[in-house]
Amino acid sequence: MKKLLLIAVALLSFNAMAQGKYEKGMTKAFELWQNGKSADAANLFERIAQAEPDNWLPPFYVAQVNIFSSFNEKDEEKLSAQLKKAQDFLNDAKAISKDNPEIIVAQAQLYTAWVAFDGQRYGMTYAPKISQLYEEAYKLEPNNPRVAFGKVEWDLGTARFFGQDTTEFCDDLKAAVALFDTYEPKGEFHPRGGGGYAKQSLAQNCEEAKEE
Numbered sequence: 547m548k549k550l551l552l553i554a555v556a557l558l559s560f561n562a563m564a565q566g567k568y569e570k571g572m573t574k575a576f577e578l579w580q581n582g583k584s585a586d587a588a589n590l591f592e593r594i595a596q597a598e599p600d601n602w603l604p605p606f607y608v609a610q611v612n613i614f615s616s617f618n619e620k621d622e623e624k625l626s627a628q629l630k631k632a633q634d635f636l637n638d639a640k641a642i643s644k645d646n647p648e649i650i651v652a653q654a655q656l657y658t659a660w661v662a663f664d665g666q667r668y669g670m671t672y673a674p675k676i677s678q679l680y681e682e683a684y685k686l687e688p689n690n691p692r693v694a695f696g697k698v699e700w701d702l703g704t705a706r707f708f709g710q711d712t713t714e715f716c717d718d719l720k721a722a723v724a725l726f727d728t729y730e731p732k733g734e735f736h737p738r739g740g741g742g743y744a745k746q747s748l749a750q751n752c753e754e755a756k757e758e
Contacts, residue, residue, distance in 0.1 A: 567597075568594065568597070568598060568601075569734070571590060571593070571594045571597075572591075572594060572603070572604070572735045574590060575587045575590040575591050575594065575607065576735075578590060579611060584611050584614075584615050587607075587611055588607075588608050588611040588612060591604050591605075591607040591608045591611065592604070592605075592608050592635075595608060595635070595638070600642060601642065602638075602639040602642040602643035602646065602649070603639075603735050603736065605635040605636070605638040605639040605642070606635070606636070606639040606648065606649060606652065606737075608631070608632070608635040609631075609632040609633070609635040609636040609639065609652055609656070610632075610652055610655075612628045612629065612631050612632035612635075613628075613629070613632045613652060613655050613656050613659055614655075615628060616628045616629055616632070616656075616659040616663075617659055617662055619663070622663070625659070625663055629656055629659060629660065632656055633656060636649060636652055636653055636656065639652075645686060647683040647686045647687040647690050647692075647693050648690070648692065648736075648737045650679050650682055650683040650686070650693075651679070651680070651683050651692050651693055651696050653679055654675075654676045654679040654680055654683070654696060654700070655696070657672040657675055657676050657679075658672070658676055658700070660672055661673060661676070673704070676700055677700065677701075677704070680693070680696055680697035680700055680701075681697070683696070683697070684697050689725060689729065690725070690729060691722060691723075691725035691726040691729050691740065691741070691744070692737060692740050694718075694721070694722035694725055695719070695722035695723065695725070695726075695740065695744045695747075697722075698715055698718040698719050698722050699719070699722075699744075699747055701715060702715040702719065702751060712751065713752070715751070716748075716751070716752035719747070719748050719751060719752060720748060720752070722744065723741070723744045723745055723747075723748050726740065726741035726744060727741070
């Protein structure tokens, strides 16, 4: 009995140490990302993903760092490499966490990076897929701010592209922005960002927001 107790204590201690290492690593990776060291952050998230094969968050963040960085990339070869890596890690995250709205939104953002790079070449291929992904994510979790905002911003941008009036989207845009203040993340290190960008989008796209 004493031997079994010692084994149990050892296992609990090991688990606590591993959890502590994970938390420290994730915190450090976010700090690197916030300080503009995207490549270093992605590399650290990747190492954490290798150590945490059953956790969808590290591969998700590897993908997200690469996706966000791609919006400023002008070199197609570099863009392609970044988005391929992002897709590989998104696939890993999907395999761990099925029907996850955060992952679905990230997939839509990945396709959007291609459209932003060259709308004429990639718009017809990816635009329908992006719309479908946002619809899918919205059905799963309509009160998720990244889902609601991503969907309405994409719909608004599509309407503007076709020369349509975009004022009808402002109420939905305001509602989506408000969700960032009320939504509770499902756990530590779960996605919680995007509120600042959403407020900027509201101010840029809706005249009422500029006047308030």
